[in-house]
Amino acid sequence: MKAWEANIRKVVPYVPGEQPKKDRMIKLNTNENPYGPAPGVKAAAEHMDLERLRLYPDPTADLLVSALAERYGLNKDQIFVGVGSDDVLAMAFLTFFNSDKPILFPDITYSFYSVWADLYRIPYKRPALDEQFRIRKEDYDQENGGVIFPNPNAPTSLALGIRDVEDIIARNQDVIVIVDEAYIDFGGESALPLIEKYDNLLVVQTFSKSRSMAGMRIGYAMGNPVLIKAMNDVKYSFNSYTMNLPSLILGTEAVKDEAYFQETVGKIKETRERAKERLTRLGFTYPEPSANFIFATRPGTDAKTLFEALKEESIYVRYFDAPRISQYLRITIGTDEQMEAFFRFLEHYLNC
């Protein structure tokens, strides 16, 4: 081994979900939106003044922050934007979780939390979800250096009631509590109004799901101005200009079209209701879904075998080879046509 290799940071490389590049496939594996971005985004792209690319973008991302402030009825100093909610969350870990006490997050949850904690050497504990995959709020009633959980949770799709969310925040006022609401637009109740009451609350959302812009990489955090300033200070000390010109312009356009947003989110929720019924008829069970995916299992059907069989047919869902969830599949809600193809295959596979 070369001497310099000794000082390379050791990480467990995260393996991103499959991004197969087949022409004809049904992609229900990464919780993307089956509908494209708002029509105004296309027009904005065509009219973008590309000469401006020679200049650095606005480091304050004012255009986008202003659009979000208007949409959510906040002040601009209550909003932080970043390169996807992964960037926003990682920045929040780096900014807020500097205690010697462990931060807390559920044992079954978004897999990046433990990765960022390891990367920044933040100690953590992972209270177990209960048998029905519910977050037990009492578990967050212990000494800690911070709390983070998604609501709805992933990959379970299960939402925690807003009273329980508030209870967790209220009982942890000495640390920062982050509620990761990547999927909140599809169900559950947002903790956003609580940022006025609790100055230790940070609510994180994303353009990747309900706003059909996973390819644009935009996430945002909302909280009291002290929290937002602390994150911006850390961000500016890293890389002042993280949001490129197309993100600012096209992201803003996406926020403005509320009607399209409501329409597409509504369609996905309707498709989800039909998918729930059909899964039930086929003998699957699942925690009550509040996100744009269903986490389903079927007694007598091996999840991994089914996952592989679906893949053979170019139907991609997500399988996690992990304790407690290895008999489940996470199925993203696609269009009605995509779900029809998925169910046709299931009926054939299960001989129903």
Added chain:
Amino acid sequence: MKAWEANIRKVVPYVPGEQPKKDRMIKLNTNENPYGPAPGVKAAAEHMDLERLRLYPDPTADLLVSALAERYGLNKDQIFVGVGSDDVLAMAFLTFFNSDKPILFPDITYSFYSVWADLYRIPYKRPALDEQFRIRKEDYDQENGGVIFPNPNAPTSLALGIRDVEDIIARNQDVIVIVDEAYIDFGGESALPLIEKYDNLLVVQTFSKSRSMAGMRIGYAMGNPVLIKAMNDVKYSFNSYTMNLPSLILGTEAVKDEAYFQETVGKIKETRERAKERLTRLGFTYPEPSANFIFATRPGTDAKTLFEALKEESIYVRYFDAPRISQYLRITIGTDEQMEAFFRFLEHYLNC
């Protein structure tokens, strides 16, 4: 103070250079390219399939990495891409500088190096440039945890000869040596061919200067596959999808147009030659510039007063209120017309 405030990471907030938004101004303060991006970029933007924005972008950024590999005659596994060279450099610090020994970089150099080192708690030493602002290669002949320097250096614009660069690399084979070549296309000799000879060398470049794409946020690192894999491992553990779809598509288009690149870089170098002569005639001195800016001083003329006077006329240059360089101005090379306006003001101001 609230209890949670105690665990907020303390940073010295970096203040980005002024980005004034005046209609009529001459902006020679942030080393941007006065020419817009390659014409193909505009066409690519107009034809971009925006429906694809609903999907996550390719985490391997294969399109862009392939274009860079072809341009530089490298393999794809020798190239890492990130959100501007700031992102690439910060990732390199985090990945490679994990020794207890101090890393080394010049006392007068890019201001972010010390900020990242502080952020990641990396110890550092800053050998002083000599009286002519030259890097003294002997200073890098001491025990260290890594070496980084820009070539050409900023804000001096002075290049280090390739033999001296190689000497520094050769004498530091137990650590990673990063040569930050943000400005190399405007002058000086790239260390890139040396990556085949030295596996501890990382060469970092950017689209923000010679490729007229500061607004796009694209930077890249080139080195042996072990280094590139280590950086990708750390990057994937942070945020797998940092490069958005427009970056991949428009960045690729910019790399492909070699003729436009050569033409605009050539024009900037010619304008720089004329600016040098004219500054000399006006009594300024400067280290021999190899970047798209000149670092100039004039005996008997206070730099800060001149800086303010220029600003009054909406001509923006960069002034650093720091030891040893507080009588210098960093003047970005603009178009001939912009430089003409700048010099007309100078002649008037100096009564020449």
